[in-house]
Amino acid sequence: xxxxxxxxxxxxxxxxxxxxxVGAACAKELTIGMTSDASVVDPQAGEELNSTILFxxxxxxxxxxxxxxxxxxxxxxxxxxxxxxxxxxxxxxGVKFHNGEDFKASDVVFTFNxxxxxxxxxxxxxxxxxxxxxxxxxxxxxxSPFATLPNKLAEILILSEKNAGAGPDAETASPLGTGPxxxxxxxxxxxxxxxxxPEYWGGKPKIDTVTLRPITNPATRTAALLTGELDLVIDLxxxxxxxxxxxxxxxxxxxxxxNNMVLALDFRDKSPTIPLETNPLKDQRxxxxxxxxxxxxxxxxVIMNGFSTPSDQFVPEGSVGYLPDADFHKMYPxxxxxxxxxxxxxxxxxxxxxxxxxxNNRYVNDAQIAQAMASMLGKVGIKVNLNLMPKSNFWxxxxxxxxxxxxxxxxxxxxxxxxxxxxxxxxxSRDNDKGYGQVNRGSYSNPELDKxxxxxxxTADVAERDRILKDATALLLKDIPMIPLHYEQDIYxxxxxxxxxxxxxxxxxxxxxxxxx
Amino acid sequence: MLAYLIRRLVQTVLVLLAVxxxxxxxxxxxxDPVFMLVPIDSxxxxxxxxxxxxGLDQPLPVQYLRFLGNxxxxxxxxxxxxxxxxxxxxxxRLPATLEIVFVAIVVALLVAIPLGVHAGARPQAAxxxxxxxxxxxxxxxxxxxxxxxxxxxxxVQLRWLPSSGRGDTVDVFGVxxxxxxxxxxxxxxxxxxxxxxxxxxxLLRMTRAGMQEVMRQDFMRFARAKGVxxxxxxxxxxxxxxxxxxxxIFGLQVGDLIAFATITExxxxxxxxxxxxxxxxxxxxxxxxxxxxxxxxxxxxxINFVVDMLYPILDPRIRAT
Numbered sequence: 134x135x136x137x138x139x140x141x142x143x144x145x146x147x148x149x150x151x152x153x154x155v156g157a158a159c160a161k162e163l164t165i166g167m168t169s170d171a172s173v174v175d176p177q178a179g180e181e182l183n184s185t186i187l188f189x190x191x192x193x194x195x196x197x198x199x200x201x202x203x204x205x206x207x208x209x210x211x212x213x214x215x216x217x218x219x220x221x222x223x224x225x226x227g228v229k230f231h232n233g234e235d236f237k238a239s240d241v242v243f244t245f246n247x248x249x250x251x252x253x254x255x256x257x258x259x260x261x262x263x264x265x266x267x268x269x270x271x272x273x274x275x276x277s278p279f280a281t282l283p284n285k286l287a288e289i290l291i292l293s294e295k296n297a298g299a300g301p302d303a304e305t306a307s308p309l310g311t312g313p314x315x316x317x318x319x320x321x322x323x324x325x326x327x328x329x330x331p332e333y334w335g336g337k338p339k340i341d342t343v344t345l346r347p348i349t350n351p352a353t354r355t356a357a358l359l360t361g362e363l364d365l366v367i368d369l370x371x372x373x374x375x376x377x378x379x380x381x382x383x384x385x386x387x388x389x390x391x392n393n394m395v396l397a398l399d400f401r402d403k404s405p406t407i408p409l410e411t412n413p414l415k416d417q418r419x420x421x422x423x424x425x426x427x428x429x430x431x432x433x434x435v436i437m438n439g440f441s442t443p444s445d446q447f448v449p450e451g452s453v454g455y456l457p458d459a460d461f462h463k464m465y466p467x468x469x470x471x472x473x474x475x476x477x478x479x480x481x482x483x484x485x486x487x488x489x490x491x492x493n494n495r496y497v498n499d500a501q502i503a504q505a506m507a508s509m510l511g512k513v514g515i516k517v518n519l520n521l522m523p524k525s526n527f528w529x530x531x532x533x534x535x536x537x538x539x540x541x542x543x544x545x546x547x548x549x550x551x552x553x554x555x556x557x558x559x560x561x562s563r564d565n566d567k568g569y570g571q572v573n574r575g576s577y578s579n580p581e582l583d584k585x586x587x588x589x590x591x592t593a594d595v596a597e598r599d600r601i602l603k604d605a606t607a608l609l610l611k612d613i614p615m616i617p618l619h620y621e622q623d624i625y626x627x628x629x630x631x632x633x634x635x636x637x638x639x640x641x642x643x644x645x646x647x648x649x650x
Numbered sequence: 651m652l653a654y655l656i657r658r659l660v661q662t663v664l665v666l667l668a669v670x671x672x673x674x675x676x677x678x679x680x681x682d683p684v685f686m687l688v689p690i691d692s693x694x695x696x697x698x699x700x701x702x703x704x705g706l707d708q709p710l711p712v713q714y715l716r717f718l719g720n721x722x723x724x725x726x727x728x729x730x731x732x733x734x735x736x737x738x739x740x741x742x743r744l745p746a747t748l749e750i751v752f753v754a755i756v757v758a759l760l761v762a763i764p765l766g767v768h769a770g771a772r773p774q775a776a777x778x779x780x781x782x783x784x785x786x787x788x789x790x791x792x793x794x795x796x797x798x799x800x801x802x803x804x805x806v807q808l809r810w811l812p813s814s815g816r817g818d819t820v821d822v823f824g825v826x827x828x829x830x831x832x833x834x835x836x837x838x839x840x841x842x843x844x845x846x847x848x849x850x851x852x853l854l855r856m857t858r859a860g861m862q863e864v865m866r867q868d869f870m871r872f873a874r875a876k877g878v879x880x881x882x883x884x885x886x887x888x889x890x891x892x893x894x895x896x897x898x899i900f901g902l903q904v905g906d907l908i909a910f911a912t913i914t915e916x917x918x919x920x921x922x923x924x925x926x927x928x929x930x931x932x933x934x935x936x937x938x939x940x941x942x943x944x945x946x947x948x949x950x951x952x953i954n955f956v957v958d959m960l961y962p963i964l965d966p967r968i969r970a971t
Contacts, residue, residue, distance in 0.1 A: 169929060170929070172731045172732055172933070173731070173732065173733060175733075178733055179687060179731065180689055250699075252687050252688045252689075252696070252700050252703075253688075253689065254692070254696050254699075255688070255689045255691060255692040255693065255696055256689070258693070302733065305733060305734075320816070320819075320826070320921065321739075321742055321743060321921060322743065322919075322921030322922075322925055322926065322929075323746075323815055323816045323919075323921040324815065346814075346815060346919070347919065348814055348815075348919040349916055349919065349925065349928070349929070350916055350917050350919065352798055352801075353798075353801060353813060353814050353917055353918065353919060356801045356802065356805055356806050356813040356814070357805075357812075357813045357814050357815075357919075359806050360805045360806055360809060360812065360813050362812055362813060362814070362815070494932070523932070524686075524932070525682075525683075525686060525931070525932060525933065525934040526679075526682075528682065528685030528686065528690065529682030529684075529685050532682075532685060558691045568693050571691045571692065571693060571694075572690060572691050
């Protein structure tokens, strides 16, 4: 009889568990397979996709970026331009932090002031000062006119003054935002549990509990989706796409990412890895020849398995400064014969040697792309030596000013959907007192472009900025300071019954999702 | 005995000191952590400020001495990425690793010793040959492949066990334990089996070799002649004499298990220190890497120490000198 007891108990336990499961059935749950654990919860402590996804569940920005790169009211209900460098933001009334306290203008002021001394200070570079006019109005001054300020504000998440002001690590210890979800539990490297915040100003979230599970190994992530442990996986590996598509009850969703793979070219008189007296890349014909030697379609088909979108320009469609009907790869189509002719015209018909610096663990198939390009360029006489390295070494190696690099492959994305942000960072002449050209690794310098960027930065009118930057785009497409390659495709695996629209910025956001009962 | 102990302790400290130096020098090749932390378009002043905040603006020898000084005062540094003490990050994840290592050891012992004794005592039996072939597979198949196959078969196809993660945990003295819950136990099985595979195979082969040698000894026949049953001879007289090389290997294997847990943890998303190490290397998070390597080095040294102390107990003919 005594031996039966444990069994009997187990039976009771099972009953209890199933009763719990029935009780929980009306609560909607969603489990997302992430590529890695978030590293921090304080939005001003670091920047990296998995942490950012967590941030946007807990915190809100003043201006919200939609899934397709539109900028709409967030914690700010509306805004107006007072004078070219002064903006007035009307804050949404009745917004509550997770602890029930009201969201006020002083929280916004606090957030921007705190930002200044953090690693993320760059985010606030376009904000000179923030002042609370009254409890629900803030005035933001920019150092110079900045027409796309609202776009930039979508990247700054608002903290609670009372909470984060308590000490340097207070926000990490107990994160407090106004966002749709509250941080419930964080078992490091295992799971993050988020609970819906019922008083969210945007309405009660449809999904009650969201679990973020870091699964670093891509194959395991796919397996966990197929076993039903996950409802959605981020970065479904290309080799598993057919497998998931073929399985009943699952589908694959893809969208072009914002990450534009670009080749930076050196414009200095003497380039460190080219054994020639003068740097041939200074000649536009040589840059055009390199662009025409690269067969982007083959890279898309063979290396990316079809999961890439050749980039037509430096910024994606919909951005401020995007030029309709202009396509880099149509201007410089794949044509090795033409490339050879251009090189001969430029006086380097015998070709030259150059080293390409690229990562081998940062972008999708980065090493293979670099290898393919080396062989393509080799066919027109440009001997490319590959210098591949992991990302932890890469950023320090190519850091600006880069004394060791002539030719760099990396990704660039502009979440603010503003070509000006990219052009002033990547293409503006360096060594100017404005501090622009922070990532101008090739020392590109074109007074005309500088002028256009200055003009764009002199107006607070977004339509005018767009017009000026379109000219800049046309200029850059002709001048080729960099060769744009392709946008990586973001690939997701989704269980049927989950309503999911991928975002261009990859910030998977449960507030926009739903699951079937 | 006391002199022996002291000598071993001094050696231990020297080994650990060497580890800190090697690790620190290696760190300078793993990349620049500052660029993993600040946005890529940061102004040089922001980069410089971040560098100063991390103490990376000092020359390497100064950084090393400062690190050693902090170490002596019990400060193991703060993770660049997590902004938390590196030691607490590791201690937080250590129980998870120790848990699968423990289960893997139990699995390995339960499988390896009986099968090894059997294969050693009856080398000609068909079952022994099967066991030996199996052990060969256990040694030669790579762990990550076996792990993926186990996931495919038991999680994806059969749906018996979960593919990854730790499952429900219960706090025992403030330490979360998976094996105490049904769900947690289901999560432990696949990673622990994967991890135990090569250890099982090696222990099995060691046990068999030891048994084969012992079986030929006169005292075994003598015991049999004296009237001890066959099973009694094998288990009481045979195994005990075959055990001392097994114990040595076992000790080394425990260290290996902790070190190899890295791969298993990555495959099964097991939230232990191995996974933390891999992630930290990718992020160039030096303090965490240093503390991890120090911890593993300490464990290896301690395990070897314990093994050396165990010999005289197992075989009184050996003296600790």
